[in-house]
Amino acid sequence: MQPTVVPLPVSAVSSLGGWRASRPARRLAAVLRPFWVVPAAWCLVVVGLGLLLPYVELTWLVDRVPLLFPGGIDGARTVLSTIAGAMISVTGLVFSITMVVLQLASSQYSPRVLRTFLEDRLTQHTLGAFAASFVYALTVLRSVDGRVEEGVDSQDGVPQLAITLAYLLVLVAVAMFLAFIHRITTSVGVASILQRTAQDCRTLLTEGQHSDWPRERPELPDLAGPHVLAAPRSGYLDRIDVVPLVRAARAADVRVEVLVPVGDFVVGGSPLLAVHGDPADVPEDPEDLLCRVSLVSDRSMEQDLGYGVRRLVDVAERALSPGVNDPTTAVQVLDQLHDLLRRMLTTPATWPVRLDDDGTPRLVLRQPGTSEVVRDALADIAHWGADHRRVRERVEAVLTELRVAALPEHRAALDL
Numbered sequence: 001m002q003p004t005v006v007p008l009p010v011s012a013v014s015s016l017g018g019w020r021a022s023r024p025a026r027r028l029a030a031v032l033r034p035f036w037v038v039p040a041a042w043c044l045v046v047v048g049l050g051l052l053l054p055y056v057e058l059t060w061l062v063d064r065v066p067l068l069f070p071g072g073i074d075g076a077r078t079v080l081s082t083i084a085g086a087m088i089s090v091t092g093l094v095f096s097i098t099m100v101v102l103q104l105a106s107s108q109y110s111p112r113v114l115r116t117f118l119e120d121r122l123t124q125h126t127l128g129a130f131a132a133s134f135v136y137a138l139t140v141l142r143s144v145d146g147r148v149e150e151g152v153d154s155q156d157g158v159p160q161l162a163i164t165l166a167y168l169l170v171l172v173a174v175a176m177f178l179a180f181i182h183r184i185t186t187s188v189g190v191a192s193i194l195q196r197t198a199q200d201c202r203t204l205l206t207e208g209q210h211s212d213w214p215r216e217r218p219e220l221p222d223l224a225g226p227h228v229l230a231a232p233r234s235g236y237l238d239r240i241d242v243v244p245l246v247r248a249a250r251a252a253d254v255r256v257e258v259l260v261p262v263g264d265f266v267v268g269g270s271p272l273l274a275v276h277g278d279p280a281d282v283p284e285d286p287e288d289l290l291c292r293v294s295l296v297s298d299r300s301m302e303q304d305l306g307y308g309v310r311r312l313v314d315v316a317e318r319a320l321s322p323g324v325n326d327p328t329t330a331v332q333v334l335d336q337l338h339d340l341l342r343r344m345l346t347t348p349a350t351w352p353v354r355l356d357d358d359g360t361p362r363l364v365l366r367q368p369g370t371s372e373v374v375r376d377a378l379a380d381i382a383h384w385g386a387d388h389r390r391v392r393e394r395v396e397a398v399l400t401e402l403r404v405a406a407l408p409e410h411r412a413a414l415d416l
Helices: 023-032 037-061 073-108 111-118 121-141 160-187 190-209 242-252 305-319 327-345 370-384 389-405 408-414
Strands: 227-230 235-240 255-258 271-276 293-296 353-355 361-364
Touching (some): 023 037, 037 160, 073 121, 073 160, 111 305, 190 327, 242 361, 305 327, 327 389, 327 408
Antiparallel strands (some): 353 361
């Protein structure tokens, strides 16, 4: 039986930002997260257009739209064949550039920054635009069914509107390619990577600071139990559906305690939830509670602020390795961590306990204490950068400034 541990007061990191998104929105985001989904959606849409437009324009639209493709059958086939050949070649180029950038980011910074590039929507839409242009040209090419007789290139059977759209798709693809090149040249810089990760962390902090987690320590009434629910599979605790979990606990008149902090790895069959309450009120089907806790194969920044801090620290550690020896990058990481820690330590402590509408505690979380957050952010960099004067002085300056700015309740955490 898992013992109950009363959560410690911590800074805004315990407020679990990112929990407000609705369940349909989260499901849509999860569906769109894989790299291939957006390009596949582009291809499906243009296949439908390629099958529909030739029929629509040949029946009633051919004389109503100006600036359509003016060529005949030979011209249409040449244009579509050229577009298909060129687009598949450039698609391979875009994919190759993306792979080179991923390899560079993984070796130069950290494997944990790859997800930032893979989830970049501009890269996904650029690959989708080129793949869609290729698929669309082939789809329309099958509709060019006219014949050339006696050297006369007739326009009968030429899907003019569809071919015009193929040309427009090429223009869109070229524009997105230029934007893609600009994004790639700027996003591989260390400043851009650090700023993007730090901005994701700041977003979670802001959402957490504006949430309704209590500032005063709530009283946790003694209840029967706990009844421990085991993890159905192994994985990282990536997300907790706070509001549905509170509603389910209130409906059963129990208190649910999450035994693992967000971001920790959970072994299948190990304790994950503890349900406190009358045994008769504990749900017979634990799936109603377990489905509100998401276990995934890889950590993400959806709710896990510690993962963002880990990314930043990894970049600094890689920069301080003997093979790289780049203390300037480590100092840039410390600048971003300084900003994040200052935001945390100047925010009043919150308690990771969620109350229902009646003020009854229904959900208790495990979250790291302030000292643990500070140690995770600075201890490794201070250790590996001890031989670098600039890094050592920057760590000391950060701690000195934070001791002045931090609220009294957080200052003890700065004694590393």
